[in-house]
Amino acid sequence: MRIGELAKRTDVSRDTIRFYERHGLIQSAPGEGTTNSYRDYPEDAVFTLEVIQDAQAAGLSIADITVLVGQFLSEAPEAAEGDDFLTRKIAEVEARLAAGQRFLDMLRQSQTALERAPQDGVNEVSERSGAGNGNRTCN
Amino acid sequence: MRIGELAKRTDVSRDTIRFYERHGLIQSAPGEGTTNSYRDYPEDAVFTLEVIQDAQAAGLSIADITVLVGQFLSEAPEAAEGDDFLTRKIAEVEARLAAGQRFLDMLRQSQTALERAPQDGVNEVSERSGAGNGNRTCN
DNA sequence: ACAAACTATGGACCATTGTCAACGGTTTGG
DNA sequence: CCAAACCGTTGACAATGGTCCATAGTTTGT
Numbered sequence A, B: 001m002r003i004g005e006l007a008k009r010t011d012v013s014r015d016t017i018r019f020y021e022r023h024g025l026i027q028s029a030p031g032e033g034t035t036n037s038y039r040d041y042p043e044d045a046v047f048t049l050e051v052i053q054d055a056q057a058a059g060l061s062i063a064d065i066t067v068l069v070g071q072f073l074s075e076a077p078e079a080a081e082g083d084d085f086l087t088r089k090i091a092e093v094e095a096r097l098a099a100g101q102r103f104l105d106m107l108r109q110s111q112t113a114l115e116r117a118p119q120d121g122v123n124e125v126s127e128r129s130g131a132g133n134g135n136r137t138c139n
Numbered sequence C: 001a002c003a004a005a006c007t008a009t010g011g012a013c014c015a016t017t018g019t020c021a022a023c024g025g026t027t028t029g030g
Numbered sequence D: 001c002c003a004a005a006c007c008g009t010t011g012a013c014a015a016t017g018g019t020c021c022a023t024a025g026t027t028t029g030t
Helices: A003-010 A014-024 A045-057 A061-071 A079-115 B003-010 B012-022 B045-057 B064-071 B079-118
Strands: none
Touching: A003 A014, A003 A045, A014 A045, A045 A061, A045 B079, A061 A079, A061 B079, A079 B045, A079 B064, A079 B079, B003 B012, B003 B045, B012 B045, B045 B064, B064 B079
């Protein structure tokens, strides 16, 4: 497909798609059997772009995503160093998601507090990592 | 406490602490009863900085965090608009964490696949949002 | 056939989030 | 007392992740 369709289907702008391509995140081929300069994006570029969105939500950089997406979508005979990288990134993302979850819990507590006292506004939210399910890890 | 101690206790550099302060994320007072220019950081700045780390892991910008931290740590009589902002941010963070979790699941699947086939490297990981607990939301 | 819509390329530009260096003043341990 | 370590301010610098513009060629609907 051409870049416009890909952009529409993934909600990623053309400029951003080209930016990703320049950085090696996705690939395209010269248009099959045409003489123009239009590039042709494979069907799975849609999937790749969706994964990239998720990976960014997980806090990974373009450089990291490039490596990881390369490991997903192609053969990966570099089991030794590749898996090491993968393991490090998993730990990193786990930590980040746990922290994000911690913050989300705080936001929800704050919202609850506001709902129950809509006029006099003093939040008694404090004491990091309290009891209950306050600091569950979600693994 | 002074900035050096705060930096050590939170693992946030002095420069970054000052950067946050310039952007209104934390406050300091002129040193109590001293004539020098040293600032004094309250004890709860440690907590605030920890929350900031978590909030960044949740994908929030400095500007957003400034607003939210202000709502936590001070009185918040603006229930109407404030809670609206809070609600939007909660939804945003929920979506981001769900996406991040999706990606983490992919990483783990990829790792499992690599472990079971350490030499011939073709990952048959595909088909977004599969069965099992693959796309649980963690809420 | 012709305008509207699409495409590629190149480089400029931007916001965000820090980081660093320089300079001069302050505190503190020995 | 003196050097080492600390502090504040200013302003430059940098990496990341895009976004925009101009220019020029291509496709497509009517």
